[in-house]
Amino acid sequence: MNGALKLAALVGLGLAAQPVHAQSLSQALASAYANNPTLNAARALTRSTHEGVAIARGGFRPQVFGSADIAGRTLNNTPGPTETGIDSTLSLNVEQNLFNGFQTINATRGAESAVRAQQEALRSTEQDTLLSAVTAFADVIQNTEILRLNRNNLEFLNEQVRASQDRFEVGEGTRTDISQAQADRQAAVSQVLSSEANLAAARAVFFQVTGIEAKKLRRDIKINRLLPKSLRAALASGAREHPDIMSALHNVDTAAFNVKEQEGALLPTLSVEGNVSTQFHPVAGVSDRVDSASVVGRLTVPIYQGGIVSAQVRQSKEQLGQARINVDVARDQIRAEVVSAWNNLLAANASIRAAQAGVRAAELALDGVIEEQRVGQRTRLDILDQQSTLIDAQITLAQARRSQLVFAYTLVSSIGRLDARQLNLRIALHNPNKHYKKVRDKWIGLRTPDGR
Secondary structure, eight states: OHHHHHHHHHHHHTOSOOOTTOEEHHHHHHHHHHHOHHHHHHHHHHHHHHHHHHHHHGGGSOEEEEEEEEEEEEEEOSSSOEEEEEEEEEEEEEEEEEESTTHHHHHHHHHHHHHHHHHHHHHHHHHHHHHHHHHHHHHHHHHHHHHHHHHHHHHHHHHHHHHHHHHHHTTSSOHHHHHHHHHHHHHHHHHHHHHHHHHHHHHHHHHHHHSSOOOSEEOOOOGGGGSOSSHHHHHHHHHHHOHHHHHHHHHHHHHHHHHHHHHHTTSOEEEEEEEEEEEEOOBTTBOOEEEEEEEEEEEEOOOOOTTHHHHHHHHHHHHHHHHHHHHHHHHHHHHHHHHHHHHHHHHHHHHHHHHHHHHHHHHHHHHHHHHHHHTTSSOHHHHHHHHHHHHHHHHHHHHHHHHHHHHHHHHHHHTTOOSTTTTTOSSOOOOHHHHHHHHTTOOSOSSOTTOO
């Protein structure tokens, strides 16, 4: 019986040896980095944002159009025969912008700022995904330990029921002892079933986040090297490195360039247009062909545009003000997250120490109650109560260790350092700049860089 209690204690303390082939945390994070659909959707959005630069830069380039016109013609000559024919025109038109109030330049710069903002947003999504993977990983470990504890508790209570029945048969116990043991055993059965359901749910979330089934898990990443040394250092790192703040700053740049782009619509525009055309006019069976070419310079000075552009300028200025406020919002939010994660981690560390002491005390108390019951100084109910106290202490320890793991990674995420590179994940790192460089100056082509 004491051997079963020792095993339960080892499981509660998380000291059972892990097999060599167990899944590691780094494997789970690498799988989430490669397979998580939310993260892959963010990468697709980033690639789409890259094309905004190519669209804006298109304003520097000429636009070429070809056209063909066909028209039927009927000419009723009086006096004389009626003439019929088909007139056709083929033309090629080239338009080149020379000056449009710096709208193209500012649109390009704004699109480039939007790219930088989205890349930082992608980095934030990567952090959230990896933190979700860590949380799912910790939940599976916690629920596995709790299930083992509850199963060991059920085995212990089964033994107590058998012992109560044996003592009753030899006249040393009562039916009340048997009923109490059976009632506690049924409660333990319910706890085992509930633990199995919780573990199944945790495994489902783990698969949702990582794309792989959870097996026997083990921790293999030393996160302490990424943790800040003090709360002040954590706050400074978060304000300097967190992608949400960096993205908000780039959004301010994007909004500022949008204001300049809208104001450019109030300035004159200058363009040049070239046209080459061939016209065919068949008359009385004889083809009459006319070739023509022209070059036109066009200067347009806006005088009044119905108030539309003015409203657009005012609107863009309000959006710029909102973007600046969002920077303060992001900074305040990150600061709150850093402080919360720092203190939660401290509390988790203290909880582990307290829970370990509680488990040791509960084990000694249970051994003592068992010995006292054997000599008649304690009742069977005392043993059951003390066993329940031990199980509660072991579950508290499992929960505290889960909290320690999650809050450590939450703190690293809150200061902007939870990414595949700093975690040294063994996986090819996603580099959005490769796609950006391929599409930024692309003049033509319908296929994406990956061949779609």
